[in-house]
Amino acid sequence: MQQRWTLKFYAMCLGAASMGVQILLLRQFMTVFYGNEIIIGAVLSLWLLWIGVGSYVGQRCWATKSPAQFLFPAGLFLSILSAIGVYVATKFVRLFYHIPYGEFLAYSDVVLFACWTLFLPAGLFGFLFALLARLCRDTGAHSEAAGFVYAYEALGTVIVGLLFTVMLMFFSNLVCLFTLGLLLFGLAFFLTRNKSLLAPIFLFVVVLIPPVPHKLEDYLLHKYWATVDESFRLKDWRFTRFGQASIIEWGGELFLYQNGIKVSALSNTIDNQSQAATLLVQHPNPEKILCIEGNSGGLALECAKFHLDIDVMELDGDMFRFARSHLDSVAAHAWEKSIRLFITDARRALKQKLSTWDMIILNVGAPTTAASNRYYTRRFFQLAKASLAENGVLAICFFPAGENFLGDELLELNKTLWNTLNSEFSHILALPGETATYFASNAPQSLVTSLPDIEHRYAARNPTLAHFAPSMYSYIYQNDRISEFAALLSTSPQQRLNSDFNPASYIYDFLIWHKIMRGADQTVSRVFAIPFSTVVIFLSVILIVLVFLLYFTPARWAAVQRVRLSAAIIGFCGMTFSVILLLAFQTLFGYIYAWIGVAMAVYMAGMGGASLLVTEKVMCTQSDKSLPWLLFLAGIVLLLLMPIFTLLDRLDMPPLYIGLFFMSGALIGTTFPLLCRSLTSAASRMELGTIYASDVLGGAIGAFVISSFLVPLYGFFKTVLLTTILCFTGCVLFIIRGKRIQ
Structure with a gap:
């Protein structure tokens, strides 16, 4: 019983750390990228991509051997330490790419920078997910190990999301990041059995970290503005609920900047x-x-x-x-x-x-x-x-x-x-x-x-x-x-x-x-000139080919691939909900930078609660029959989002809108343990880490494509229409799968 509670707590710590780092790095990248919400999709995409890679590597690593429990707090420490490194590196991004004074950062520069800096913290979080899933399975903590970790990880994100919404009103991003690391590593340290191996790290964290964050933040901001223009002098700075504000002295005058963009001369x-x-x-x-x-x-x-x-x-x-x-x-x-x-x-x-x-x-x-x-x-x-x-x-x-x-x-x-x-x-x-x-x-x-x-x-x-x-x-x-x-x-x-x-x-x-x-390069213009009908036809052809290929392959292998593909579709669908809801919230109410913690916490509360409920009842649930109905329901809900947004705009009630995050999170969270159950029955060996990897890979593709291409070019409704086509394809996959196995 003690072991079970320890693993539950570890899963919650993993979710809290992952969500906390994600929120803070999203806010940090927005300040570097001039407050543009497009960067949310790019960062989420790369974050999920590396989590999926880490989960897949962890699945392979622990396929034949059992990990030691002390590896979790050690890995947690390394992931948060690497996140602090990413935070510091963002202040020097202009130096990395040799951006001349006064020139803006290109979108491609920021995406490439995020790609190579996020791989370590995000990959470690994915790796730790696979580690916990193996520990749960080895100790018999739960028969559905991945669903168990997934559920308690989601509950951990709720706690830190709500906590950060309050903390970020009063403290800078870096102070919150250091506090998160100190708190979670300290709790994980006291629960582990091999304390002697982790004691030096714990002493380092407790003794040296508390006085550092504010002074480091001030130093980094001074260095950042010096890379923007050597004649800029940072006079004062402050984090608000909507971004990072700076007072810059230049040429004897004072200027107000927010998220790297000049607001006005004072x-x-x-x-x-x-x-x-x-x-x-x-x-x-x-x-x-x-x-x-x-x-x-x-x-x-x-x-x-x-x-x-x-x-x-x-x-x-x-x-x-x-x-x-x-x-x-x-x-x-x-x-x-x-x-x-x-x-x-x-x-x-x-x-x-x-x-x-x-x-x-x-x-x-x-x-x-x-x-x-x-x-x-x-x-x-x-x-x-x-x-x-x-x-x-x-x-x-x-x-x-x-x-x-x-x-x-x-x-x-x-x-x-x-x-x-x-x-x-x-x-x-x-x-x-x-x-x-x-x-x-x-x-x-x-x-x-x-x-x-x-x-x-x-x-x-x-x-x-x-x-x-x-x-x-x-x-x-x-x-x-x-x-x-x-x-x-x-x-x-x-x-x-x-x-x-x-x-x-x-x-x-x-x-x-x-x-x-980039000058008069017409490549991007041509991409953004693609008609919506062309995208629909292209996607439909690919999906039809996939359905036929899976239908005419050996039943056992096809069953596993159908589950993985459905997991990717669900990940894409979940990211559509997240990105559309975040952008619509920003449009209707104007303060997603301030409310991103609450929004993501409520979304994960719905996801974690639903996942936990289904995980506990999964043995008596017919997953192959439930999943197509859930995918169909997700598609219908997506189509109803636009009239719901219009109604909520008229009612002017943000709490009702936040309820949409909970509902969509619950809908997506219900599917994960069912997918795990379906894969367990289809695969000859345990490959639950690959389900998680497929899920986050679909989410990664969705985050990037939706925020960088679909929404800017086609708007919200056509974006959810494409996602609905994917959901209905998932329904077809499971209907065919059921018939073939029968």
Whole structure:
């Protein structure tokens, strides 16, 4: 009995360590990769791939010999130590690839870096899974060893996921990683029998580690910014619930960065006065203004000088207060006096219809991530339109464009915004420049380009601007350039709209980024031009060929391969649930960086609970009959996700959405012990580690393909449609398998 509880605890430690390291490295890679959620899929893919390799190697290693129990805490220590090494290495990724000062990291560079750095921690976790499965089988702890470890491993992930959600509000990623290692290794150490072999490691961990993390984090951040630009000086930094914020001194000025992307210059008075003067003359008589995001640099302060009531909404309150702490006393006092600040999600506030405004100013930057793209979708424009007063105007600042020329990708990106605005507003005005400014309204008298009208509106407000004069409008509002830009956007054949669940901005921003980093290479453009029908036909042909090959091979061998292939399909399906739910959560609620621990914990709670329940009842369960029904049910649930998302968006209840993570986790978790049971009956020898390897391999392929290709190119619905085809193929495999064996 004591041995059984020890192995249960080891399995929970394995899940806790794996989930904790995964969460922290995901957050770390997002900060290095500029907050882009595409990296979530790439990192998850490589993580699962190496776990699968480790599990397969472990299966082969322990096929003929039994491992010693003390190897588990030793392996746990090495896996967390290697994860700390990966964390440190991310700060020097620019040096590894000799990235010049000021140049962005390419997506391919980050993926390759993740590939060779994650193999050790992830491979060790997979290896430890196979080790525990063998220990369970040798000690008779459970007849279904892999399902047993899988279930308790999932329960361990729940604990650490919830714990980290709280800890990451107050501590940096590295502090949490060190704490996780100290806690888990200490507990595993006291449970092992061979303490003398592990005592030196334990003493090293206890004595040397506690004072290190914060000082190491500070050192690494200083080194990282020095690799971005040798003239950058890191003045201050802070981890918030939404990323890593830094104050950088450069050329005598202070700049705010979040996740490696410049948010704004602090107190950039000259540019902000010009921008405020450009925006506020596009309403005949504005009185009440809403500024959404991007106000750390002082745009709202300059708008207040037009004698207006200013409301500001910022999602990341910690970062906003962090930036304000570095303003001079005059600017800080002006904030307190002139502006009403709301720390809230602007989309959610607009849904609640708290007020109406004469102008809504959107300043979230380029739509490079789901967090920013959610403000450029048709749904957001509907919410903004409903919150505008009579003659109200929606203004969009600093949208990526070109001073005198738009490449194909930039043109399509701007055309998508133009199309989406036109779907909700009858009048659109676009000001060209290095970054474009868009105005949208349903009142024809609001938007004007005539210089006398603009100067009259400016004079009526009588603002106190030291760095702007009305004569500057002749440069900003050049009617010939405005007409040419509008004609270019109107005549472009691209008709795609940007919606919550078909985020068009992803693909165009990725193509722009690729062209900047790799030049005029057309390979990626050709890949992203593949029609959806071609993908469906290609996938269908491959699946039909596989079904026929397995049907006409020897029954025993085919039975084993069907189970492995079904495990890979289930892994792919599980990853579809995970990635789609994470991206949709980011789109609807805007804070997956903060909630990723809870989301993954709830998903694993459903998976672990269902797996444990089925593991205990597996002897009386007919797995071959249950599995096709579960695969069929998974396909149906995937098809229902889009209407469920739409309903939850209307209800505005995040807890109900979190329930989707639990339900999908339970659905996937139910299948694993059934697969183990099916393989045990089909195989002539125990190969449970290979089931785990097949499962994570399918998940690895799914994570990469879904986040890097399917979602950016085809959107959510077509992605789940392809996964549903895979699920129904799994049903066919098991129906055929049952008939053949009979």
